[in-house]
Amino acid sequence: MGIATVLEQERRQVDEELERHLPDEGEYPERIHEAIRYSVLNGGKRLRPIIAFASARALGHDRAKIVKSACSVEYVHCCSLVLDDLPSMDDAMTRRGQPTTHRAFGVATGILSADALLMHAFKLVADNGVDVGADGPSVAKAVRDLATAVGSYGMVGGQHVDLEIAGRRNVDNETLEYIQTRKTGALFVVATTLGGTLLGAAPEDLDGLRQYAGSLGLAYQIIDDILDAEGDPEEVGKDVGKDVDKATYVTVHGVERARESAGRLIARAREALGALDGDTAMLDEIAAYCLDRSH
Amino acid sequence: MGIATVLEQERRQVDEELERHLPDEGEYPERIHEAIRYSVLNGGKRLRPIIAFASARALGHDRAKIVKSACSVEYVHCCSLVLDDLPSMDDAMTRRGQPTTHRAFGVATGILSADALLMHAFKLVADNGVDVGADGPSVAKAVRDLATAVGSYGMVGGQHVDLEIAGRRNVDNETLEYIQTRKTGALFVVATTLGGTLLGAAPEDLDGLRQYAGSLGLAYQIIDDILDAEGDPEEVGKDVGKDVDKATYVTVHGVERARESAGRLIARAREALGALDGDTAMLDEIAAYCLDRSH
Numbered sequence: 122m123g124i125a126t127v128l129e130q131e132r133r134q135v136d137e138e139l140e141r142h143l144p145d146e147g148e149y150p151e152r153i154h155e156a157i158r159y160s161v162l163n164g165g166k167r168l169r170p171i172i173a174f175a176s177a178r179a180l181g182h183d184r185a186k187i188v189k190s191a192c193s194v195e196y197v198h199c200c201s202l203v204l205d206d207l208p209s210m211d212d213a214m215t216r217r218g219q220p221t222t223h224r225a226f227g228v229a230t231g232i233l234s235a236d237a238l239l240m241h242a243f244k245l246v247a248d249n250g251v252d253v254g255a256d257g258p259s260v261a262k263a264v265r266d267l268a269t270a271v272g273s274y275g276m277v278g279g280q281h282v283d284l285e286i287a288g289r290r291n292v293d294n295e296t297l298e299y300i301q302t303r304k305t306g307a308l309f310v311v312a313t314t315l316g317g318t319l320l321g322a323a324p325e326d327l328d329g330l331r332q333y334a335g336s337l338g339l340a341y342q343i344i345d346d347i348l349d350a351e352g353d354p355e356e357v358g359k360d361v362g363k364d365v366d367k368a369t370y371v372t373v374h375g376v377e378r379a380r381e382s383a384g385r386l387i388a389r390a391r392e393a394l395g396a397l398d399g400d401t402a403m404l405d406e407i408a409a410y411c412l413d414r415s416h
Numbered sequence: 417m418g419i420a421t422v423l424e425q426e427r428r429q430v431d432e433e434l435e436r437h438l439p440d441e442g443e444y445p446e447r448i449h450e451a452i453r454y455s456v457l458n459g460g461k462r463l464r465p466i467i468a469f470a471s472a473r474a475l476g477h478d479r480a481k482i483v484k485s486a487c488s489v490e491y492v493h494c495c496s497l498v499l500d501d502l503p504s505m506d507d508a509m510t511r512r513g514q515p516t517t518h519r520a521f522g523v524a525t526g527i528l529s530a531d532a533l534l535m536h537a538f539k540l541v542a543d544n545g546v547d548v549g550a551d552g553p554s555v556a557k558a559v560r561d562l563a564t565a566v567g568s569y570g571m572v573g574g575q576h577v578d579l580e581i582a583g584r585r586n587v588d589n590e591t592l593e594y595i596q597t598r599k600t601g602a603l604f605v606v607a608t609t610l611g612g613t614l615l616g617a618a619p620e621d622l623d624g625l626r627q628y629a630g631s632l633g634l635a636y637q638i639i640d641d642i643l644d645a646e647g648d649p650e651e652v653g654k655d656v657g658k659d660v661d662k663a664t665y666v667t668v669h670g671v672e673r674a675r676e677s678a679g680r681l682i683a684r685a686r687e688a689l690g691a692l693d694g695d696t697a698m699l700d701e702i703a704a705y706c707l708d709r710s711h
Binding site for chain 2: 144148149150152153154157204207209210227228229230232233234236237239240241243244246247248250251254255256257258259260261262264265267268269271272273275277278280281282284285
């Protein structure tokens with residue numbers, strides 16, 4: 122079975138898990154819970170939970186043990202998309218062919234539901250810790266890692282700097298890498314380590330996963346920018362060419378150099394897996410698959 | 417020494433602690449950290465951390481043990497004020513005589529810094545758990561309680577319903593109480609229990625604190641509405657009369673009935689302290705002081 126088929130099966134299973142762990146949309150206040158479900162159950166690729174499960178496998182653990190923390194990372198990702206789309210940020214009208222959350226529910230409900238979803242993610246991480254009998258330092262580290270990945274040194278910081286450079290095409294490499302590392306990379310990294318942290322994985326194994334995910338996250342963002350610059354909208358699944366006025370790795374360095382960088386980063390991600398003793402085949406195949414998308 | 421003087425001394429100490437535990441404003445991305453500090457260091461009354469410290473005393477613990485979690489509750493409160501003030505919500509121009517955060521830093525930075533502050537609060541709770549050697553279930557419960565107090569069943573839910581009834585003066589008691597319980601009460605409750613949860617306090621002591629804080633929070637909101645309706649702006653420290661078109665306990669039931677309700681709730685809060693063996697004098701005085709403000 123090819124990796125594309127495996128990823129599609131995984132995606133379906135993750136979709137079921139994401140739905141199962143959300144609050145019911147009939148719960149009061151209904152509009153908030155409807156907005157949460159709308160923001161999550163929208164046909165995403167679910168790459169973050171999929172690499173979370175593949176990381177659990179690499180550590181020798183069953184996927185069932187980390188379902189809640191894998192879902193929490195995807196909820197955080199969905200929360201970030203709702204915020205990115207707001208009128209004060211990217212002012213996006215549609216996402217995956219549907220009106221963005223703030224257009225469907227209003228800006229206030231968009232913001233509030235995104236924060237509620239973020240809180241739901243932290244509850245699930247705490248619950249997951251209790252489920253697997255994690256000790257105090259492990260639960261604390263998982264919570265701290267997720268909070269750091271999201272906060273001012275992570276996703277929020279990356280989004281802020283991304284907004285600051287809006288309209289500029291001349292941006293130095295350091296700033297570009299800062300944005301990619303924080304806006305995309307930080308959540309990839311925590312996706313691979315959150316479950317293992319709760320399950321008491323060896324620090325060197327977590328380091329290997331962190332290096333894998335850091336390189337993969339950077340590559341993933343560059344590949345996304347390549348697809349935006351030259352992809353076929355139907356294949357990519359969203360509007361393309363939207364970043365033409367925006368500094369990205371591609372608009373700054375051109376497609377050829379971007380493709381080379383993505384290739385180097387993917388090679389580095391795959392190399393990092395050598396530090397792990399467990400079954401890293403799935404993580405390896407995911408990295409290779411991401412690179413294939415850019416050709 | 418009178419309670420007003422004690423509260424003023426506490427407030428100054430809390431201000432120092434709040435500043436000490438924030439990220440430095442020189443840290444990159446600077447605007448986010450400036451906005452965070454601007455939103456927190458604004459001369460608030462700091463009632464939530466003050467009752468957190470008084471609760472630690474009632475449980476027989478030194479205040480030093482729970483500084484981080486006490487700060488985390490105030491950070492969450494400040495985050496909620498930034499969000500409430502946004503153009504899509506209350507569209508407030510000033511808070512404590514200064515431009516609101518989104519007016520000073522822009523809407524996007526306002527939203528992002530509020531979320532970053534929320535994440536910082538969760539980091540501190542996790543750190544506090546490690547500092548006091550809390551076990552896994554205790555750290556998980558503290559994180560879960562804070563997330564619940566903030567999320568769709570707490571503060572966010574309360575703010576959402578509060579926005580839904582905007583412009584209506586005819587609102588049933590159940591809805592009013594829902595808003596007060598969630599928007600104000602939930603954070604008061606978690607302020608009194610968060611430290612004790614990390615320190616392994618007895619469930620019956622935490623129950624007593626929860627009942628105290630639940631009644632105090634409801635009373636506090638009603639007293640705030642009374643002061644809004646008839647207070648002297650200089651004494652209250654903010655604009656008054658802003659809720660004249662809004663359903664509050666006072667606009668629905670009138671000042672007299674509101675004052676009676678506040679008195680009943682404060683009496684209930686003080687009674688709840690009877691369940692605790694420790695030194696509850698400070699909690700008791702705070703409750704009495706809150707009621708005094710409404711006369």
